[in-house]
Amino acid sequence: MAKGTDDTIAVRISKVLADRIISGAIEPGARLRQDHVAEEFNTSHVPVREAFRRLEAQGLAVSEPRRGVRVAAFDLGEVKEVAEMRAALEVLALRHAAPHLTSAILDQAEEATKAGDKSRDVRSWEEANRAFHRLILAPCGMPRLLATIDDLHAASARFLFAAWRSEWETRTDQDHRAILAALRQGNAESAAATLGRHVQWIGRKPIRTASGATREAFAIVG
Amino acid sequence: MAKGTDDTIAVRISKVLADRIISGAIEPGARLRQDHVAEEFNTSHVPVREAFRRLEAQGLAVSEPRRGVRVAAFDLGEVKEVAEMRAALEVLALRHAAPHLTSAILDQAEEATKAGDKSRDVRSWEEANRAFHRLILAPCGMPRLLATIDDLHAASARFLFAAWRSEWETRTDQDHRAILAALRQGNAESAAATLGRHVQWIGRKPIRTASGATREAFAIVG
DNA sequence: AATGCAGAAATTATCTATAATTTTGGATCG
DNA sequence: CGATCCAAAATTATAGATAATTTCTGCATT
Numbered sequence: 001m002a003k004g005t006d007d008t009i010a011v012r013i014s015k016v017l018a019d020r021i022i023s024g025a026i027e028p029g030a031r032l033r034q035d036h037v038a039e040e041f042n043t044s045h046v047p048v049r050e051a052f053r054r055l056e057a058q059g060l061a062v063s064e065p066r067r068g069v070r071v072a073a074f075d076l077g078e079v080k081e082v083a084e085m086r087a088a089l090e091v092l093a094l095r096h097a098a099p100h101l102t103s104a105i106l107d108q109a110e111e112a113t114k115a116g117d118k119s120r121d122v123r124s125w126e127e128a129n130r131a132f133h134r135l136i137l138a139p140c141g142m143p144r145l146l147a148t149i150d151d152l153h154a155a156s157a158r159f160l161f162a163a164w165r166s167e168w169e170t171r172t173d174q175d176h177r178a179i180l181a182a183l184r185q186g187n188a189e190s191a192a193a194t195l196g197r198h199v200q201w202i203g204r205k206p207i208r209t210a211s212g213a214t215r216e217a218f219a220i221v222g
Numbered sequence: 223m224a225k226g227t228d229d230t231i232a233v234r235i236s237k238v239l240a241d242r243i244i245s246g247a248i249e250p251g252a253r254l255r256q257d258h259v260a261e262e263f264n265t266s267h268v269p270v271r272e273a274f275r276r277l278e279a280q281g282l283a284v285s286e287p288r289r290g291v292r293v294a295a296f297d298l299g300e301v302k303e304v305a306e307m308r309a310a311l312e313v314l315a316l317r318h319a320a321p322h323l324t325s326a327i328l329d330q331a332e333e334a335t336k337a338g339d340k341s342r343d344v345r346s347w348e349e350a351n352r353a354f355h356r357l358i359l360a361p362c363g364m365p366r367l368l369a370t371i372d373d374l375h376a377a378s379a380r381f382l383f384a385a386w387r388s389e390w391e392t393r394t395d396q397d398h399r400a401i402l403a404a405l406r407q408g409n410a411e412s413a414a415a416t417l418g419r420h421v422q423w424i425g426r427k428p429i430r431t432a433s434g435a436t437r438e439a440f441a442i443v444g
Numbered sequence: 445a446a447t448g449c450a451g452a453a454a455t456t457a458t459c460t461a462t463a464a465t466t467t468t469g470g471a472t473c474g
Numbered sequence: 475c476g477a478t479c480c481a482a483a484a485t486t487a488t489a490g491a492t493a494a495t496t497t498c499t500g501c502a503t504t
Binding site for chain 1: 229230233268271272275276278279281287288299300303304306307310311313314363364365366367370
């Protein structure tokens, strides 16, 4: 992964901050103070502000004019919303990608699935899962659609990490295998239908809050 | 239309530029020079750069690091892509909005349809059409989905204005009426199906290029 | 005539400084 | 004791200036 030495400073900052927000290192609702960030990266606040605009566009931060920018909050409603948007858009992408899928690509996707099944922590499972989806969708050749899906995946990952902060139980992903089987048989519609259901699978999990009470956490697990 | 006096300057600039790009006042591929824009708006270039980031996020501009930003180009492929994304997402939004639609809203939507049918120029037709879609979709209560659909509408409008720069023939929108009728009968699925087909209706039109040759122009007409 | 190089001009990216706004802490008053 | 208001501090927004990069232009060379 090229760390983009030719990237502008603003892009580099936005990538680092995006990673922190997604991983949960910065809490939802936390303020992002431009001077603090600027100091950390040894820059002025101007590129920091541009980085904030990028995060805003991705839906990872929200800004109120003259009141600063803070990490976007999210609730069960947004988890559902993202799941449904992903279902609609990934199905569309897969329908267009299917004719261009080679067995080489499908083999790679199978490898990604196996890697996910073997993962012993959320982070590597998420990475493998994202790789699977990207592999089978990328050949659709629709850049705008893929960019939108990427942003939704970032949001999904955030929900996931918020719920399964550390514990993770390995599980074999039957959906991924069913999708691959259907694609190998040239049955794009069946694959798309499974994918549509798959990404709407919302996992539930009780987590302990800081105050000691327990509440349910939700995340897209597909 | 609140011109947002409390908006930040960057937001104001981005709105004006977005309007120019959508209307075709600035050609696709044209460079956006920050100092020139800054001079025009009597500001420094810093808010201009932030405005550029916003346009980029909306897909109206593309930027290459250290080489500046230019108005995004588009081709038939992207017109189709946007049409399909709109179909997928607007159908989703309508399914969620349907239970919350009141007859008052549907009446307003019918007014918008009539206004569109009476329009004698592209600009006012587009405005009425957008109002119709927004009215029936907004009650879905999914802010992220609505924001994405808005961006797609902006892109659609751009395609439309590029093709039908001035001439426009009035026509009665049967699809809008069919959608409203289905919604009034509580048949959300039928309305959604019609909407899905409706926004994928791509108009074709021969236009004369600067060099005198004719080529086909395409636009989403729904 | 085409190609390549050098210097100039233009443009972008960043930094430092200033102005404006909001938040906060504390003192005063009801 | 609590609410309100004012002043100080913190933070954001913008401006003006500087450094670095790219693009342009003209001239020399093949």
